[in-house]
Amino acid sequence: MNFIGIDLEGVLVPEIWVALANKTGIEELKLTTKDISSYQELMEKRISVLNKNHIKADLLFKIASEINPYEGACDFLSELRNNFQIIILSDTFYNLSKPIFKKLNDPTVFCHELLVNNLGMISGIKMCIDQHKMLTLKYMNKLNFNTIAIGDSYNDIGMLSEARNGILFRSTTKIIKEYPEFDHYKDYSSLLKTIKNIFIKGN
Numbered sequence: 001m002n003f004i005g006i007d008l009e010g011v012l013v014p015e016i017w018v019a020l021a022n023k024t025g026i027e028e029l030k031l032t033t034k035d036i037s038s039y040q041e042l043m044e045k046r047i048s049v050l051n052k053n054h055i056k057a058d059l060l061f062k063i064a065s066e067i068n069p070y071e072g073a074c075d076f077l078s079e080l081r082n083n084f085q086i087i088i089l090s091d092t093f094y095n096l097s098k099p100i101f102k103k104l105n106d107p108t109v110f111c112h113e114l115l116v117n118n119l120g121m122i123s124g125i126k127m128c129i130d131q132h133k134m135l136t137l138k139y140m141n142k143l144n145f146n147t148i149a150i151g152d153s154y155n156d157i158g159m160l161s162e163a164r165n166g167i168l169f170r171s172t173t174k175i176i177k178e179y180p181e182f183d184h185y186k187d188y189s190s191l192l193k194t195i196k197n198i199f200i201k202g203n
Contacts, residue, residue, distance in 0.1 A: 002199045003140045004080060005133065005159055007151035008090035008109070010034070011169050012073040013100055016064050016092065017046060023063050026053055033153035034172050039091055047122055056120040065099040076188040077104055084199065085145075089133040091155055093125070110136060134158030148195060165198050167191065 009015045010032070021029035028049045036042040050060070080086050088109040090097075096114055101107065110132055117123040129135065133149075137159045140147050149156070149163035152171045160166025160182055168176060168184040169191060176184050185191040 001143075001145045002084045003145035003147050004084055004086050004195065005089045005137050005140070005147070005149045005163065006077075006080075006086060007133075007153070007156050007169075008088050008092055008097070008100075008111075010152035010171075011150060012077060012088075012104060013067055013069050016067060016096065016100075019067055020055075020060055020063050024053070024055060024059075026055075033091065033155040034175065037154035039155050043125055047124065050122055054121075057114065057116045057122050058120060060122070061096060064096050067100055069100070069103055072188045074104060076192060077107060079192060080195070081107065084195075087136065089136055089149075089159060091133075131158055134162045137162040146199060148198060150191070167194070 006012070015032050017032060018030050021027060026049060029046060031042060031045065033039060033042060036045070077086070086107060088107050088111075090109060090111045092111045093114040094109070094111055097111070101109055110128060112128055113126040114122055115124040115126055133151075133156065137147055137149050141162065141164065147163040148165045148167065149159040150167045150169050151157075151160055152169055152175075154175065157179060160168070160179075166182045168179065168182045170186055171184055183194065185194065
């Protein structure tokens with residue numbers, strides 16, 4: 001039995017917060033989990049910046065709805081879903097990224113939720129259990145699945161370490177050097193070939 005846990009932003013779609021930064025001109029919003037390893041710290045900073053600049057949730061949701069998957073991402077994901085059991089494990093937010101999920105043909109996604117106050121401002125986040133990415137891989141291992149995890153950022157390292165096979169995709173040079181134990185790829189065709197080879201050997 002084979003299972004893949006795969007990150008969303010940076011792997012299948014562009015970083016949503018970078019798109020927001022580009023639209024608003026607020027450079028601080030370009031920081032991602034490739035830059036700040038603590039997700040809680042990163043989100044506190046993002047929410048503070050949004051409120052300081054009076055950026056309402058509706059604008060963020062509108063910008064997110066305009067984001068399209070990377071070229072080749074839909075075909076890649078479709079090929080995986082046709083052959084293996086997949087869950088997108090992401091630190092995105094369901095109410096933010098729902099339009100993006102539809103563009104990926106509605107895969108199963110485990111993620112968080114943004115909280116919006118009565119003024120239309122983002123006031124906080126409703127989190128899944130802490131380390132939900134890593135724990136999902138841990139439980140799938142206990143169910144005797146042959147597991148692969150694919151991610152690009154610091155917040156993916158836990159699940160990559162827990163999986164029987166962890167893979168970095170389009171990560172930074174810094175992260176690749178810090179975690180040489182993980183294979184790394186930049187294109188979907190090479191990644192897909194590796195995944196199939198891993199599962200063929202595992203079976």
